[in-house]
Amino acid sequence: MTKAQRYAGRRATRIALAATVALSLALPGCDSGDGKKRGSSNAYYEIFVRSFADSDGDGIGDLNGVTSKLDYLEELGVDGLWLMPIQPSPSYHGYDVTDYYGIDPDYGTLDDYKKLLKEAHKRGISVLMDLVVNHSSVEHPWFVDAAMGQDAEHRDWYTWASAKEGGASPSDGATGSNPWHDMGGDNYLGIFWEGMPDLNFDNPDVRKEMIAVGQYWLKLGVDGFRLDAAKHIYGDFGSTINSPAIKRKNQAWWQEFREGLNAVKPDAYLVGEVWESPAVIGPYLDHALDSAFNFDLAKQLLGSADTEVAQDIGFTLSRVHEFFSKSSEGAFMDAPFLANHDQPRAMTALNGNENHARMAAAMLLTLPGRPFIYYGEELGMTGAKPDERIREPFPWKIEPGSPEETTWEPSTNRGDGSVSVEAEDESPRSLLNLYRELLSWRAAEPALRGGTIASYVTGNSAIVSYARAAEDEQLLVVHNLSGLSQTVSIQATKAQPLVYSKLALSTEEGAELSGTTLKLPAYATVVLKP
Known part of the structure; x- marks a missing residue:
């Protein structure tokens, strides 16, 4: 059997599964409980377009390259894409x-983007756009005009302080550096970098314009936005960023933004970058954002996988979700992840240990909410700061030089090619095929992708376990984080009254449930049913 035939066979199996579960939707109680149909994984995939796939041979990834790889993403099992910034920018990353x-000409045209949206939607894949509203580029026409002087039309679209004022303006930048930058005797505010001047959201024209921007892209077919630096709209200074007044202003802005988007697309999905504790995140979910990335959980998942020591994730998440549910009147959706474009890659954080990467993936993809996978995570790509090293070209082939691979930046972490789609595609034990398997579990089991999570204690420090439930379906997920086989007792107690009698899914051969005794091979994950 050729590779093409094997690929076609796998795709046919996925289509058959989708058809089967679609029929089941006609029966009572078959909805996932989270607004998604059976057959969907509810997982999203973050793409740095510049690095993902090149369609025209210039060495730079582009939108048509992403479109050409939608079959790969469909087979992987994701339901959505988050595209890092694709608008015109003087920087390689696009965050100014x-x-x-507009569309960055390096990435293609507006028609190319429309084609990507159309082809993604054909496959049931949603597309999120990275929207940067905290600041513009210093080269944006608004700022170029604002810098002309006090009487400029867009002067008040940014925040200025005269150099003559000396210490009258706060100088403790919320990101740790001096937020003020000189411009002809006046200082403008830019908390991230002098090339990223902060927009002034106290100006109603700025708020109106940003809502118009969001509406424009939704009308073109975008399904929602990843909102960059969401807590920094008014969070300019370390001394005030977490004050009640600033928190209220940030919350009010995102509620205003949501209301504006509702006029065009009420079901637009909004996920915010709020790099904070749940107590800070909560208010952003009140009639504003649907989700905020769960940075605390990412640290917990990687820490447990790395040390092989269990933490009670079920207890922690159940408490956090209860708080978020109250904050949002039950409307929130968690956004767990392992790493993103600003952090060391998961495999690097795990010191290159593939078994630990497998366990981190298994935990991530058996949790409720909408998990996000950073491109290449499913292959085990490595990379650490500086940022370019964690945003390197995606390795499609074992050997470099394939026309579809990007070359805008050297692939310093490429290694011997074993971390590539070509190498891992046909290897049953590859990390790529583990991700495919876990995502197929989510597609088949509503209680894995939606519903609730609760603590389940086994008393074994190498075992992470938690109960999952959605509608009338209940599951128990058990992970052996260690390199040794483990035996645990799975029996009903007053705190955990349900009896699990069926071993439904397992990542490893050799897992066995006999009565109340569960035997787990090293680095195995199983799902039990009553």
Whole structure:
């Protein structure tokens, strides 16, 4: 059997599964409980377009390259994409925008983007756009005009302080550096970098314009936004960023933004970068954001996988979710992840240990909410700061030089090619195929992708376990984090009254449930049913 035939066979199996579960939706109680149909994993995939796939041979990834790889993403099992910034920018990363209504010419045209949206939607894949509203580029026409002087039309679209004021303006930047930058005798506010001047959201024209930007892209077919630096809209200074007044202003802005988007697309999905504790995140979920990335959980998942020591994730998440549910009137959706474009890659954080990477993936993809996978995580790509090293070209082939691979940046972490789609595609034990398997579990089991999570204690420090439930379905997920086989007792107690009698899913051969005794091979994950 050729590789093409094997690929076609796997895809046919996925299509058959989707058809089967679609039929089941006609029966009572078959909805996932989270608004998603059976057959969907509820997982999203973060793409740095510049690094993902090149369609025209210039060495730079582009939108048509992403479109050409939608079959790969469909087979992987994700339901959505988050595209890092694709608007015009003088920087390689795109987080300083010069035109909020345009497409970076390195990436293609607006028609290319429309084609990507159309082809993604054909496959049931949603597309999120990275939207940077805290600041523009210093080269944006608004700022170029604002810098002309006090009487400029867009002067008040940014925040200025005269150099003559000396210490009158706070100088404790919320990110740790001096937020003020000189411009012809006046200082403008830019908390991230002098090339990223902060927009002034006290100006109603700025708020109106940003809502218009969001509406524009939704009308074109975008399904929602990843909102960069969401807590920094008014969070300019370390001394005030967590004050009640600033928190209220940030919350009010995102509620205003949500209301504006509702006029165009009420079901637009909004996930915010709020790098904070649950107590800070909570208010952002009140009629504003649907989700905020769970940074605390990412640290917990990687820490447990790395040390092989269990933490009670079920207890922690159940408490956090209860708080978020109250904050949002039950409307929130968690956004767990392992790493993103600003952090060391998961495999690097785990010191290159593939078994630990497998366990981190298994925990991530058996949790409720909408998990996000950073491109290449499913292959075990490595990388640490500086940022370019964690945003390197995606390795499609074992050997470099394939026309579809990008070359804008050297692939310093490429290694011998064993971490590539070509090498891992046909290897049953590869990390790539583990991700495919786990995502197929989510597609088949509503209680894995939605519903609730609760603590389940086994008393074994190498075992992470938690109960999952959605509608009338209940599951028990058990992970052996260690390199030794483990035996645990799975029996009903007053605190955990349900009896689990069926071993439904397992990542490893040799797992066995006999009565109340569960035997787990090293680095295995199982799902039990009553």
